Amino acid sequence: MKTKDGAGQLIQNKVGSSLPLIENAHGVWLVDSLGNEYIDGCSGAVVVNIGHSHPRVLRAIKDQADKVTFVHRGAFASQAMYDTAAKLSEATGYAGSWFVGSGSEAVEAALQFALQYFREIGEERTWFLSHARSYHGNTLGALSLSGHARRAVAGQLAYNFHTLPSPYESQTKSGSSRQMDVDALLAGVEAQITARTGDVAGIFFEPVSGATLGANVPPAGYLEGLRRICDEHGILLIADEVMTGMGRTGKMLAVDHWGVRPDLVALGKGLGAGYTPIAATLLNSRVLDAIAHGSGRIVGGHTYGGNPLSVAVAREVLGVLLDEDLVAASAVGGEILAAGLRKIASRHAVVSETRGLGMLRALEFHNPGLRVGAVAEMVRLEAFTRGLVVYPTTGGFNDACIIAPPLTITESETLELLERLDRAVQGVEDALNPPVL
Numbered sequence: 001m002k003t004k005d006g007a008g009q010l011i012q013n014k015v016g017s018s019l020p021l022i023e024n025a026h027g028v029w030l031v032d033s034l035g036n037e038y039i040d041g042c043s044g045a046v047v048v049n050i051g052h053s054h055p056r057v058l059r060a061i062k063d064q065a066d067k068v069t070f071v072h073r074g075a076f077a078s079q080a081m082y083d084t085a086a087k088l089s090e091a092t093g094y095a096g097s098w099f100v101g102s103g104s105e106a107v108e109a110a111l112q113f114a115l116q117y118f119r120e121i122g123e124e125r126t127w128f129l130s131h132a133r134s135y136h137g138n139t140l141g142a143l144s145l146s147g148h149a150r151r152a153v154a155g156q157l158a159y160n161f162h163t164l165p166s167p168y169e170s171q172t173k174s175g176s177s178r179q180m181d182v183d184a185l186l187a188g189v190e191a192q193i194t195a196r197t198g199d200v201a202g203i204f205f206e207p208v209s210g211a212t213l214g215a216n217v218p219p220a221g222y223l224e225g226l227r228r229i230c231d232e233h234g235i236l237l238i239a240d241e242v243m244t245g246m247g248r249t250g251k252m253l254a255v256d257h258w259g260v261r262p263d264l265v266a267l268g269k270g271l272g273a274g275y276t277p278i279a280a281t282l283l284n285s286r287v288l289d290a291i292a293h294g295s296g297r298i299v300g301g302h303t304y305g306g307n308p309l310s311v312a313v314a315r316e317v318l319g320v321l322l323d324e325d326l327v328a329a330s331a332v333g334g335e336i337l338a339a340g341l342r343k344i345a346s347r348h349a350v351v352s353e354t355r356g357l358g359m360l361r362a363l364e365f366h367n368p369g370l371r372v373g374a375v376a377e378m379v380r381l382e383a384f385t386r387g388l389v390v391y392p393t394t395g396g397f398n399d400a401c402i403i404a405p406p407l408t409i410t411e412s413e414t415l416e417l418l419e420r421l422d423r424a425v426q427g428v429e430d431a432l433n434p435p436v437l
């Protein structure tokens, strides 16, 4: 590490830290510069849904790069942008797509579309509700919606929107749910809305918890109840599907598990699947028509939003997802993964829960009085040394690791992943409870 001014220090999560150099990747496999092979058991940060180095996408990158990589969306459209918007509408049932560069930007855009929607229909609503334990992104608006350790960085600059109790049930080690009082949760939502006297514009939620808690699934009736309450109060329901969308949970959108149709949906991660930074906000016709029949203008946007290279990549990623039937593969493969995780949970006392939907799964661990997150970090490191990458939660509330391999993982690769994870958890158990000699 060089520290002199101008010496070009690379800043990573921990200043001065160094990580293995990645050399190449294919399918679920990563290879570092020393030739070590890892199973990408969490698709990076739950991103690489179609696996690494998919030949179709590599070809699409080259083909588009040979034509045009950038024009500004204020001056030109591209066929790739039209195609991707049409494909997304067909796959999700939403009327319109707004392309941005990251999940945080997609959430910020959803915030701004909601504010604009109410201005267009002549109402002044500026307040949002979201959940106490949630992650919606690293920009100020998204952090204001988030109940996550990262929010502290924004301090007083962030609004305190994240006030609803998290609706996630804890589960037993065998995967069965403990009951939650859905009526009480929904009564709490109503109370918050009443307290804001007509000021609530939107309610944000993660259909399945991501980086904050790790793959917690809401109880039956909760999301349906949120939809009903939003309808009764004219509020927009806004799903953050940045992690859960694009087939990750075994449906194209995770809300499809409950038949709930939010007004706005933020997509990210799996849309570019690691091949390019791209994200999108989906609008239903209620919101789109209000804008189209109102001012007809969207005052906003980011320089790289909808650039031809990124939308061409997203078009191909979506093509692969559909042509290879990877949403169904996520549902089927997710059950194999879940069964293996339950077996690991039953073998190790340090595991307190296993849960999730489709290919978005997690193990949660007992923490014997160490810093919160320390056990999950031990599991991550033990797995890493055994050639497996898992994704510890970072909300500051629990010790869990997300297991979310590419949806293309084969059954034998899943068994290899589980074998490595089992040994990693054993390694942590041995470190926490050294044998008495």
Ligand SMILES: Cc1ncc(COP(=O)(O)O)c(C=O)c1O
Pocket (backbone or CB within 6 Å): 045, 102, 103, 104, 105, 107, 135, 136, 137, 138, 206, 210, 211, 240, 241, 242, 243, 268, 269
């Ligand atoms: C649910 C959710 N929303 C938003 C984001 C932010 O996305 P990005 O990191 O691409 O800005 C994330 C990232 O982890 C996420 O999991």
